[in-house]
Amino acid sequence: MVQNAGVRTYGLVAVALMVGLAGCGGILGGGGGCGPGETEIAEASGEVSVTGEVTETGQGSFTIDDGTDTAFVQSTDDVSEGDCVTVEGVASDTSSMPGANVTIAAESISVN
Structure with a gap:
């Protein structure tokens, strides 16, 4: 049960980083449109x-x-x-x- 909580935490951190960096063209490409x-x-x-x-x-x-x-x-x-x-x-x-x-x-x- 504890192991699943750790995986879930890492997944949430990854999603938060992707959302937070979505507007940064130099990091994720695309220049924000x-x-x-x-x-x-x-x-x-x-x-x-x-x-x-x-x-x-x-x-x-x-x-x-x-x-x-x-x-x-x-x-x-x-x-x-x-x-x-x-x-x-x-x-x-x-x-x-x-x-x-x-x-x-x-x-x-x-x-x-």
């Missing part, structure tokens, strides 16, 4: 619509990650780290710059 969008950042060029998680914010810009790559977004819109956003705008290759392989001049941003 935020991205990629219509266009993957890894393939972004010209007019695009990309969806990703805000990973860093700055004055007049922020960085998003859609699970395929990262993009530097030029915008004064108010977003916070962890927000899931869709960015529409013009993408250009900036692989020679550190931090992101794509820069997007945002025309519109929506927080999902």
Whole structure:
């Protein structure tokens, strides 16, 4: 009888960990459902619509990650780290710059 209680406890702990970590894309994969969008950042060029998680914010810009790559977004819109956003705008290759392989001049941003 005591042995079954131990197995049951381990099972409950495992379920609690899985539920608790479900939103952590880096641990369980999937990015919590935020991205990629219509266009993957890894393939972004010209007019695009990309969806990703805000990973860093700055004055007049922020960085998003859609699970395929990262993009530097030029915008004064108010977003916070962890927000899931869709960015529409013009993408250009900036692989020679550190931090992101794509820069997007945002025309519109929506927080999902």
